[in-house]
Amino acid sequence: MSADRTDMTAARQPGEIATGYRLILPSPWEQVPLRQGTEEAVRRILREAFARISPEVPPDTVGPYKRELERRFRAAVAEARRGRALDVYLPVRPVGETNLGASVVVSEALLPRPRRQGGGASAPPTEVAVRLLARDAPAAVGETDLSSGEIDGALAVRREYVAAADPARGADPAARRVEYIASVPGDPARWFVAAFSTVGAGDPGDELAEALVTWFDALMETFRWRYT
Template identity: 70%
Template sequence: MAAEEQTRTAAVAGPPVTGYRLLLPGQWDQVPLRQGTEEAIRRILVTAFSRIPDDAPQDKIGPYKRELERRFRAAVAQAQEGKALDLYLPVKPTADVNLGASIVVSETLLPRHEQGAGQTEPTEVAVQLLSRDGVDNADLSSGEIDGALAVRREHVADADPARDAELASRRVEYIIAVPDDPGRWFVAAFSTVGGGDPRDELADALVEWFDAVMATFRWRRG
């Protein structure tokens, strides 16, 4: 995507959308889930293993590496099961704190029989798409991002040990209408466990950070 800011007119009319751009700090790394996944996994694991202290007990290093790789690959596999496009993870500690957070980018399509219905407001369509997973008591709001309709949902998800989610998590999702393609929606889903409580100050700060990241969202065209 071009680095320059795009006007609303450019976002509405112009070359077709071919992708997106998000500005993330260097502590975060991308795992593409359609192509190049294994290469990204290996690169990130090598970086993570390189930070293990040289004086760490040798009998602890092997089990630690195996568990770290198992959890990492499980997170990637779960994102792939959901047909996601990209997974972003904080692979480097920030101020000696390992952030329990992730961003999953995917797209969703409006069922063919609903396309062209015309009488349904786009905001209502977005809310319906978000409601497919049965989440209740969520905070919803809407606006525009890079000239496109965006609906934001925030909620707390219960722990789910069966899916390696041992703690409850705070989740924020943005669903954004893809310009010039009424049946196609972009989804960015953020999740954090905070400091162990999804409603604590760390979780609040990370949610604010993710909102700031989404303010950098731009379509890639060409």
């Protein structure tokens, strides 16, 4: 499944299988594809970020800043690739004076395809989605909010929770997580997953985290399937 930020989705024909998606991203965010063209995208984004550094910043400050920025950016991309994601979206420009500690990781979950027809009743799609969300889920702190609905006409389940800190995976602070999982139209064995994560301004329950969760929900309203 591929991503396209600008392609206009064509009307779906009966039985047609979705082959990609599109999201309308605000300018502070950039998409890094993880199956091909990753290094080219990383170098371009870093080059543009370095070019925005004020010439008034002392050289002995610029060097360490560039190295730390590149380290953090590449670490986020590497973490998404280890999870076999399709794309990762990162805020590469500050909003006002705030650097957003957030990410959106897009992946797909595949179910075993039936070997023959008539092999018995399958689980309801909503139950399947909940099971997929539960796979490899980090430990949650407090309650988990779970709801179902649709995105662009496909069944979707939304989960929101606070993930506990996990230093072994590089996640030192706890993080606010919101995940959408949607059944891919025309292919019941494939599920689209969009996972948003933020540490807010240092507290996953603070006002910045709340605002970013609201932003992500609004972003998912722009989601459209793409058909070839």
